[in-house]
Structure formats: C-alpha cells, structure tokens
Amino acid sequence: MSMINEQDFKQLSNYKNETCVSIFIPTQRAGKEVLEEKNKKHLHSEWTEVKKKLKEKNIDDKIIDKIGKPIQELIDNRDFWRHQSDGLAIFSSEDFFENYTVPVNFEAYHYISQEFYIKPLVPAMNGDGKFNILAIQLEDVKFYEATKYSIMPVEVDDLTPSRLEERVGFDYKEKALQFRTQGEGGEKTQFHGHGGSERDDRVEIKQFFRAVDQGLKDHLNREKLPLVVYCQDYLFPIYQDANTYNHLVEEVIQGNPNDSDMLGIHQKALEIAEPFLNENRDEKKEKYKELSQTENTTSAVSDIISAVHQGKVDTLFIENRAEVWGKYNKDKMEVSFSENQENGNISLLNLAAKKTIEMGGKVYLVEHEFMPQKKSKMNALLRF
Incomplete structure (x- = not known):
C-alpha cells in the first residue's frame, strides 16, 4: 500500500517516456464488492482497454508487455486487494511503475501519452489542505501528517514520551487502572484502580499529556495546521486541559486508535478536518x-x-x-x-x-x- 507524497508527485510530474500509461479506478475498502473482487475486475477491464489502444497505436509488443507486467502482477495479488481505500492510481511505462492507494473516489479513467496524467492527484499538494493527527493512548503515542489525499507517519519518539510510565515513573501501574464512563445522567468518568485516588490519576495523565504537548510544540507551530486527536473519550477532556496548541480541533475521534489501520485513522480524521481544508x-x-x-x-x-x-x-x-x-x-x-x-x-x-x-x-x-x-x-x- 502506497500513498502519494510531494516527492512522488514531483517524480511523476517530471517523468517523460515515449509511452506512459496512467490508470485511475474507484475501489471499495470492504464489503461485498471486495469479496466479489470487483476492484480487481475493474483494473483488469481498464488494462484490457489500454492494451487494445496501445496495439492500435502500433506500440511494440515487448514494450506493451513491460508496461503490463507489473499491472498484471497487481491484478493477481489477492492480498493487495484486501487493503484498498477509495481510489487506485497506477502509472506505468517500460522502465517505471508506481501505484498509489488514495482516499479519493476516482471515476474510471486512463491516459496514454508521453507523460503521466497527475491532475486527479494535484489537490494533495496544496499546503493549506494539510492537517495533523495525534493518536494517543496511555501506552502509545503516534503522530501523522495528512492531507485530503494522503497520510504519513511522523517519528516523534525523540520529542515525546511514548507512554505514560516514561513520564510519571514505572511505579505507576497503568494496567491496574480500570476506567468506566457513566453514560446516563451526564455523570463524569469514574477512575478505578490500585494506584491512587481519581484526582491523582488525572494529575498523572495530565502530566503525560502535557509532556506530549510540549514535545510537539515546536513541530506543530512551524505550519500551525489543524490538529485532530484520536483517543478514548474519557481522555480527551484531560488532553484539552493539558494542551497549549492554538489550532487543536475541538471535536475528537472517539475510540482506541489500535482498532484502526492507517487508512482507517485517515478516514475518521478527514471527516472532522475536512471543513477546515477548504477555507x-x-x-x-x-x-x-x-x-x-x-x-x-x-x-x-x-x-x-x-x-x-x-x-x-x-x-x-x-x-x-x-x-x-x-x-x-x-x-x-x-x-x-x-x-x-x-x-x-x-x-x-x-x-x-x-x-x-x-x-x-x-x-x-x-x-x-x-x-x-x-x-x-x-x-x-x-x-x-
């Protein structure tokens, strides 16, 4: 699985060859269409049409085979089709091949020229369409840079503690704590555990979140992009209290980030961030x-x-x-x-x-x- 980034875009944009093939198809993430291999069949259909046009242009069969070999390998790769987003973009020539899985619902389209057709991917390069995602748990911190079309993990281990125990000490037994939310009557979250009072637990979690906030501060303030947080709902009010970043999005992705892969994280974050991306x-x-x-x-x-x-x-x-x-x-x-x-x-x-x-x-x-x-x-x- 590969998602487009700025370096990839420049490479595609500058590439020239006598025969360049660009193919775009809509794909499904899951469900009946995936089970019935609809995505795979769609690419097969597009490649069949492209191959016919290449023959009509009197392109040498050896060149057609070189262009088509990696495309056919994708078609035959059953595991590849289990990990799709909303669209698939393919770029192939006799000595070049790349494919990108992106959260864009393309219309089926192909283009044959001496250049690649990158127009559908252009919005991914707009800096104002960028945002950040912080997926945080008491035992894990992950940070992403994202656009409407892409998501890229950013290594932050040298900037922030990676888990609560690193900040408050390993005598803090996070696993001994249990949390439950009283959903009826608007009662607050209850903290239960063996490590201390509810107030002490909140203080220690806030210490951890403040360390994360301070560690990311310089990085976030370089571009001042919207920051979307993905965490369990009882943690977000504590993070808001610890936060000093002025562009924190007030709506949280509720849940455990470990329940989503990177594409799932992007999809959920985009639902919250999209209104900010069009300003x-x-x-x-x-x-x-x-x-x-x-x-x-x-x-x-x-x-x-x-x-x-x-x-x-x-x-x-x-x-x-x-x-x-x-x-x-x-x-x-x-x-x-x-x-x-x-x-x-x-x-x-x-x-x-x-x-x-x-x-x-x-x-x-x-x-x-x-x-x-x-x-x-x-x-x-x-x-x-």
Whole structure:
C-alpha cells in the first residue's frame, strides 16, 4: 500500500517516456464488492482497454508487455486487494511503475501519452489542505501528517514520551487502572484502580499529556495546521486541559486508535478536518470574484498556459472531470486546440496543473457549478 507524497508527485510530474500509461479506478475498502473482487475486475477491464489502444497505436509488443507486467502482477495479488481505500492510481511505462492507494473516489479513467496524467492527484499538494493527527493512548503515542489525499507517519519518539510510565515513573501501574464512563445522567468518568485516588490519576495523565504537548510544540507551530486527536473519550477532556496548541480541533475521534489501520485513522480524521481544508480555497474564489474585472484574473486557457510557464499564476481553478486537448509551443508561447487526444495532443489541464505546482502556485479541482467563471474550464488568479 502506497500513498502519494510531494516527492512522488514531483517524480511523476517530471517523468517523460515515449509511452506512459496512467490508470485511475474507484475501489471499495470492504464489503461485498471486495469479496466479489470487483476492484480487481475493474483494473483488469481498464488494462484490457489500454492494451487494445496501445496495439492500435502500433506500440511494440515487448514494450506493451513491460508496461503490463507489473499491472498484471497487481491484478493477481489477492492480498493487495484486501487493503484498498477509495481510489487506485497506477502509472506505468517500460522502465517505471508506481501505484498509489488514495482516499479519493476516482471515476474510471486512463491516459496514454508521453507523460503521466497527475491532475486527479494535484489537490494533495496544496499546503493549506494539510492537517495533523495525534493518536494517543496511555501506552502509545503516534503522530501523522495528512492531507485530503494522503497520510504519513511522523517519528516523534525523540520529542515525546511514548507512554505514560516514561513520564510519571514505572511505579505507576497503568494496567491496574480500570476506567468506566457513566453514560446516563451526564455523570463524569469514574477512575478505578490500585494506584491512587481519581484526582491523582488525572494529575498523572495530565502530566503525560502535557509532556506530549510540549514535545510537539515546536513541530506543530512551524505550519500551525489543524490538529485532530484520536483517543478514548474519557481522555480527551484531560488532553484539552493539558494542551497549549492554538489550532487543536475541538471535536475528537472517539475510540482506541489500535482498532484502526492507517487508512482507517485517515478516514475518521478527514471527516472532522475536512471543513477546515477548504477555507483557503474559498478565500481564493472570493478574491477571484472581487478582481474578475481586472487584469489580475483570466479564464482564457491560452493565456493561462502562457502565464503558468512564466510563473504568473497564484491560484488555478480547474473544472473537475473536464478536459481540454491541444499542444503548447514553449518557444513561441502558443497554444493550439483540438477536439480529441489524437496526433500527439495532450491534456492542457494536466499541463497547467503540473506547471502551476512546479512554479509554487496552488491548484484546486472544482465542480462546474462552483467554478468562479463557469464559461471556462480553467480560471486563474494571477500574482500581483
């Protein structure tokens, strides 16, 4: 299982070859579809269609076999299909292969060109779409950096105690404590154990949580991202009391983090964090509307492509599930359009998205009805 990160994205974005194949399929995490191998059959169907098109393009059979070998190995790997998220992205050429499991429900799509089609993954690179996850128990601390599309564990053992006993001393017998929550009548959590009074137990847990809070403080304050906590419900009020970080999300993922794998942790955290992830996008949309009658915005695709290559684009809005075919002449800075992908035409939306990210801009995939200027499939907010 592999999830996309910035280094992977740059590698895909810069890769060139005579024949590059990109395949996207929706997948299911569990249930009847997984048991019936629907995901596996879906990839088989897409690869069959791609192979047919490669033959129609007179691609050498040996190259087709090299491209298809790792794809067929995935199709035949039964264990691989037991660990899926919402979408699978595959990138293959005769000397390159990567696949990424991501929490994005792709529409089935494939793309054959001299470059990879990375537009569906572009939002994962938006810094404002990032957040942190702290999965904490009295005997374990895990920390993750995440986006809407990815999750990455971060090693924090050198920053925080990894368990309560490291902070308050090994004479504290955490396993001897039992906790139960009185659900009726709003009564508070009761602490029962052999290590001391309820108040002492709370003090020691708070000591541990304060040590975690202080250990993560410098790391968290570098980017000031939303922090989502995953812990058992009786612990969260104590963590809130110990917390000094200003961007702690007030809603907790309730439960034992050990009951979820990394994808499950990401899914639960995303449900809480998602409202925070669209704030910058919405601000940029409003800015576009405010400046729509000025030279600081454009919805002309040809102008946008040229502006992107000059590093003039601050924010690019691309209509999701849309496409614009054509070619771009870098030397003449000219765009030519076509109705299809034939004769060497490429996705101009894919080109603009890649180049905008490369030049330090932001890219948002937006449904048609939410585009700032709906008459065009691309809108750009330019740098001043």
